[in-house]
Amino acid sequence: MNKGIAIYPGSFDPPTNGHLDLMERGAKIFEELVVAILRNSEKSPMFSVAERLEMLRALTGHLKNVRIDTFDGLMVEYAKSMQAICILRGIRAISDYEYELQMALMNRKLEPTLETVFMMPADKYSYVSSRLVREVAQAGGPVKGLVPEIVEQRLRDKIVTAKQAEPRAIEILDRIDLGGKELDPKVAKRKKKA
Numbered sequence: 001m002n003k004g005i006a007i008y009p010g011s012f013d014p015p016t017n018g019h020l021d022l023m024e025r026g027a028k029i030f031e032e033l034v035v036a037i038l039r040n041s042e043k044s045p046m047f048s049v050a051e052r053l054e055m056l057r058a059l060t061g062h063l064k065n066v067r068i069d070t071f072d073g074l075m076v077e078y079a080k081s082m083q084a085i086c087i088l089r090g091i092r093a094i095s096d097y098e099y100e101l102q103m104a105l106m107n108r109k110l111e112p113t114l115e116t117v118f119m120m121p122a123d124k125y126s127y128v129s130s131r132l133v134r135e136v137a138q139a140g141g142p143v144k145g146l147v148p149e150i151v152e153q154r155l156r157d158k159i160v161t162a163k164q165a166e167p168r169a170i171e172i173l174d175r176i177d178l179g180g181k182e183l184d185p186k187v188a189k190r191k192k193k194a
């Protein structure tokens, strides 16, 4: 198709099989695909930008025309600075459409020369999102088949580390002087048990 650079922006917290599927499809169409991780997201991420960068680099090693980068501020400004011809976004279901349309039109308003191209990941990933993957993994559920193996391992490590840190966090909370305020019932219950 068109020769040129496309930007695939997102949070990728964590990257899923749906993301990877889209990168593979995008890599076939564009001369170069730059997967760009938003750095200044307001959300408190599960994985740091450095961790996401590392995971994405490992996952796309086989795609020679895919580059992983990070960006801050307006995406269209970043895309312009990269001399990109378009923005690539995935649409899984009709529920994605409204948000994606709004974002595409806002980006067009900000930079009329930049087009947004939508692609669909394989239908087997149509229900997979980073948010649901985090939720399932945090609740101890299986995410096999939804994320690449290295992401699955990283999720396991993250959750083990968080579990190990929990008693220490409770201990610290217990020592905090609440200045007459009531203790969180869950903490109070644990304190009573101890």
Ligand code: PNS
Residues within 6 Å of the ligand: 009, 010, 011, 012, 038, 073, 074, 075, 076, 102, 103, 104, 106, 107
């Ligand atoms: O994977 P996500 O979280 O749906 O990706 C959203 C993202 C990063 C593409 C979007 O929030 C973005 O481009 N943010 C950068 C700031 C910006 O340019 N905002 C105006 C776009 S409407």
